[in-house]
Amino acid sequence: MDPSQVATDLGWWSVPLAMFAGAIRVSTPFLFVSLGECLTEKSGRINLGLEGTLVFGAMTGYAVSYMTGSAWTGVLAAGIAGSLFGMLHAALCSLPKVNDIAVGIALMLFGVGLAFFFGKPFIQPTAPRLPSISLGEWSDISQVRVALEINPLFFIGAALAVAMWWAFRNTRAGLIVRTTGDSAAAARALGVSVLGVRFVATTIGGFMAGVGGSFLSLYYPGSWNEGLSSGQGLMAVALVIFARWNPLLCFVAALLFGAAGALGPALQSIGVSQGYHFFNAAPYVLTLLIMIVSSSKVRALRGAPGELSIVK
Template sequence: MTDLGIWAVPLAILAGAIRVSTPFLFVSLGEVLTERSGRINLGLEGTLVFGAMSGYAVAYLTGSPWAGVLAAAVAGALFGLVHGLICSLPRVNDIAIGIAMMILGMGLAFYFGKPFVQPVAPDLPAIPLGWWSDLPQVQAALQVNVLFLIGAAAAFAMWWMFRATRVGLIIRVVGDSTDAARAMGLRPALIRTLATAAGGAFAGVGGAYLSLYYPGSWNEGISSGQGLMAVALVIFARWNPVACFGAALLFGGAGALGPALQSVGVSEGYYLYYAAPYVLTLGVLIATSSPHRAMTGAPGELSITK
């Protein structure tokens, strides 16, 4: 990107932010849906990895990347359903079950995914938004995957759902007060289980993006902790789906910082640049740790608020 001069770095960061942010976006939307119902799911890291493996395997076996995305969503929903059913039992801790599901998901993905490390599955399509430029660097940077656009639309749709639909109102009531939900004739355990399953489906789609587009392969280190970082992203976004979209771009830009600087020849501190997303996560957790404002906007039934 040296032909672009000073514009090479911001263009590379923008392109990288779009690519890197997509898994953050889907996992954070899934976690928002789960947490707004009053349950926290720390197992989404395992769901993300298992979704990546499932999507890649099905895409390879069927020759269709969209079949892989569907399989990843189903796998994620099953993990979420199991998590929700277990958490519905008496005296069960959401956080402990989430950690157990994370380990289970990663273990199953590594076990069943070994035959698919070498085979090449078809990639998801991208939309060439750089058609207006003659520079190949710009054209390559503005290849936007369809799942990013779907995720952006889903963020606004979820925001509207929480504000203006009966389904959104039910989820919010259950998340804010179990007693009020029961007084309205609702079944909080069932609603939370369904919300957790739907949240798992979102995380599974995020995993399919990793294996079928960027980086576009299946291996055991594919997620790099993105599922766990998304939980911090949700707190940073104050449980707002639209804010999650912006926060995902911010985290994605941090993840793209290293490759962007490398593209213009800056190679010193290579590992430090690649640590930017983790530093940002730590900074977000510190910045939101104030006892007066950290849980602003959090659902009342969420275990971390008690």
Template sequence: MSDEAGLFTVLMAMFAGAIRVSTPFLFVSLGETLTEKSGRINLGLEGTLVFGAMSGYATSYHTGSPWLGVMVAGLCGACFGALHGYLCKLPKVNDIAIGIAMMLFGTGLAFFFGKSYIQPQAPRLPSISLGAWSDNPALRQALEINPLFILGFILAVVLWWGLKNTRWGLIVRTTGDSAPAALALGINVNQVRLLATMAGGFFAGIGGSFLSLYYPGSWTEGLSSGQGLMAVALVIFARWNPLACFAAALLFGAAGALGPALQSIGISRGYHFFNAAPYILTLLIMIASSSPKRSLKGAPGELSITK
């Protein structure tokens, strides 16, 4: 294989991998952006992601409808978000501690109910082929795009526009920046945060269903590999901007696809190191963006990490 052909293959594999791998990051980070914009942190989205993957896969297996599985996964995520939101409004409760507890609860519940779904094969989500015009198999494979990725991009644009230009966006931002100001305006702070946390959980559940119903496309207990927690870090890197979350999710997705892309042209030495690229990238990004002047630039004022 020539150097040019090898480089093209790697780039196409990373492009395809960026789209596939970034989709769960995208949904979780958009959900967490909305939650944090209301003034609350939800570290429990890793558990929501895993339970969404299990519940979506189980629903698809029993009903034969992967899209119904996506919806059930989202509703389960909204239930987890509602529980998190209810607990966080109790007096003297820390949202970070509750998030860690919800993460353990969600993963444990998914492992308990999901044991019987490790072997069976459930119907998977379809993909949209945008590369049928090409004779290059690498390009055709790279342009196999799942509708959830397109939906995630649309959601990022709508969320970015809505937070800046709509009444509900103003209410969410006011609640997240100053609870006293929101109360003075007659806004029910607890209700806004509860709804925002539920919506964030709904998005995370959908992200989990993508893992089990499209890529990798099966249910196993190690399916998430910490993607929910990395997506929360991604929100800080993106400065609570939904469009920046989309770009950062693609970056994380490309990093996650680096190992398989190199393997596709026969480079297998250091494979496990390249598989660790997303985790290394998370660490480097957090270090690079942790200067005192800009580490919390753009952060909602009511977040516990800003106080």
């Protein structure tokens, strides 16, 4: 798995190759969290707690995979755990005067705390991991073969992005979610339960974030420990703003973030260790730059759901 154990010396070419591989490997959790958040935000609510959901999903996925011996059962359990967090967020925000951003911050801390609490016994044992699909059999270069070992969840996420993009435009459910997000009053006039739609959208969003977390512990990096996620869930939330609430752009943005995240390890593998910490900071700096470029002082963001508290 480690790109540094190479047979062929590719020199600097290994950097773009590792970034390509990284873009696919590292992007998957970003993709799931950002698609989940995209759905939640489209319904008019922001869930900042997905970082906590991601970490709790990673722990649950690993623990269940270890206990049942099936990695896919772990993925499902992580999704269910994530949807419970989503339900909690939605239920609290349904109460009048309760602020969705503050609840998100609280659930971020609560989710991480619970994950560390219950995850303690699972740091040592080895759980079954998710398998990958080998698409690089045609190549003689081991790095290329490694780069084309792709996890099925990546394809599921990509298909989900397309399906969500299509559904938002073409289905009744998509229309209801968009209407609820743009104007609660209009949705009420249509006889739609605003709180109900947001409850479902936040719950499904939590499910996806949980699945994204299970990818971290069950595939890449592929183990459970307390330093597993460092802000991926939060970056994914920022990424949705950059993607202008468009699932297809979420997919592109997730790839971009994956590549940025792979830059540090890729340079390290060819012996560039100077400024290594700054390459590790690259995804955060990139997120911040993207937010600076894509935000605007004077007008509401294009494509933003009208009910969303961060753009009001």
